[in-house]
Amino acid sequence: MAAELTNYLHSLARRLHLEPAEEQDILLELEGHLEDKAAELESQGLDRAAAYQLAVQEMGAPDRVANGMYKVHSPIVWRDVILATLPHFLLAALFALHLWSHYFLVTLLVIGIALVTWKNWRAGNPSKWSYSWMGYSLAAPTLSWLLALITLSYGGWTLVTTGHLPFNIVLFFLLVGYVPFSMWIVFRVGRKVMRRDWLLASLTALPFPFLTSWVLFLDWQGGLWASGAEGKQSSDTSLAFIFLALAVTTAVFLKIGPRLIKIGLLTLTTAILVTISAVSLPVSLNVVAIFMMIVASVVFLLSPAVVESKRNQRHYRQAAMESTGLESAGEVVTHWFCNTT
Incomplete structure (x- = not known):
C-alpha cells in the first residue's frame, strides 16, 4: 500500500470516533474504494504514486470525511x-x-x-x-x-x-x-x-x-x-x-x-x-472572579482535545515513518488499522 494511502487512512482512523468494529468495517471499505480508484487512474496512464495521491485528493480531507461518517453512524x-x-x-x-x-x-x-x-x-x-x-x-x-x-x-x-x-x-x-x-x-x-x-x-x-x-x-x-x-x-x-x-x-x-x-x-x-x-x-464574588471560574472550567473541559492532538501528531509521525520504511523495503502493508491503537 502506498505511503500516501496509509497516512490518509491513519489520519481518518484517528478522527472517526466510532465503535471499533464499525470503524474497522468503514475503513476497510474506504481502503478498497481508494485502491480501486488508484488502479483505475493507473490504467489511464498515471504512475502509481500520482494515482494514489489523486485518489486520496478526490476522496476529500480526512476531517470532512470523518465528520460525514460520524454524522451517519453516531446516532x-x-x-x-x-x-x-x-x-x-x-x-x-x-x-x-x-x-x-x-x-x-x-x-x-x-x-x-x-x-x-x-x-x-x-x-x-x-x-x-x-x-x-x-x-x-x-x-x-x-x-x-x-x-x-x-x-x-x-x-x-x-x-x-x-x-x-x-x-x-x-x-x-x-x-x-x-x-x-x-x-x-x-x-x-x-x-x-x-x-x-x-x-x-x-x-x-x-x-x-x-x-x-x-x-x-x-x-x-x-x-x-x-x-x-x-x-x-x-x-x-x-x-x-x-x-x-x-x-x-x-x-x-x-x-x-x-x-x-x-x-x-x-x-x-x-x-x-x-x-x-x-x-x-x-x-460575594465579583465579575472578574466569576469570569475566571468560567474560563478555568471551559479550559479544563476542553483540555482532552489538546492531549489527543499531541497524541495524534506523534502517531502520524510514527505511522509515516513506518509506512515509508516498509515501502522502501518493498513490503506490503496490510491490516494497517491494527497499528492505530
Whole structure:
C-alpha cells in the first residue's frame, strides 16, 4: 500500500470516533474504494504514486470525511440516552431532597455508580452512556485527592510556622501516600477515557467543575464532616437545577450529530451553569472572579482535545515513518488499522 494511502487512512482512523468494529468495517471499505480508484487512474496512464495521491485528493480531507461518517453512524438510541442521564438525575435528587449529608446513602450511591461503571468498562469496549457514569466514578478519587492536598498544605504550613502538626502524624503520612496514589488512579483511568474520543472525555468531565466548587465551599465552611454541615443547604436548589441541566445537556449531546455543535453545547452549558453556581454560593464574588471560574472550567473541559492532538501528531509521525520504511523495503502493508491503537 502506498505511503500516501496509509497516512490518509491513519489520519481518518484517528478522527472517526466510532465503535471499533464499525470503524474497522468503514475503513476497510474506504481502503478498497481508494485502491480501486488508484488502479483505475493507473490504467489511464498515471504512475502509481500520482494515482494514489489523486485518489486520496478526490476522496476529500480526512476531517470532512470523518465528520460525514460520524454524522451517519453516531446516532444513539433513547435507551442509552436515558442510561447516560441517570447519574445526573440521581445527583439532582440528592440535592433537591437535601440528602447529601446522609453519608451512608451517599457512600452507597458512589459504590453503585462505580460498580455500574466497572461492569461496563471491564470488557474494554464501553458504551457511550457509561461515560457520564465514569465521570462520577472519577469524582470520588479526584475530589478526595484535592481535599487531601489541601489538608497536607495546611498541615505543612502549620508545621513550618508553629513547629507542630495540627493533626496526627500517622494521618499526615497516610495523606502523603494517598495523594500520589489517587493521582495515579485518575491519570491511568483518564488515559483510557480519552483514548476513544476526547469529546466523550469532555462529557465525562462535565460535572467536575460543579462538584469541585461545592466541595471546596464546604471545606471552606469547616469541612464536609464538620458539625452543622447538614445546615449548609442554601445552594441545594441551584445545585439540583445544575445537575438536571447536566442531564439535559448529556441527552442533547448524545442525540445531535455534528461534533462542532457538541463542543459549542458543552462550552455554553458550562459557562451558564458555572455562573449560576457562583451566584448561588453564599459568598460575594465579583465579575472578574466569576469570569475566571468560567474560563478555568471551559479550559479544563476542553483540555482532552489538546492531549489527543499531541497524541495524534506523534502517531502520524510514527505511522509515516513506518509506512515509508516498509515501502522502501518493498513490503506490503496490510491490516494497517491494527497499528492505530
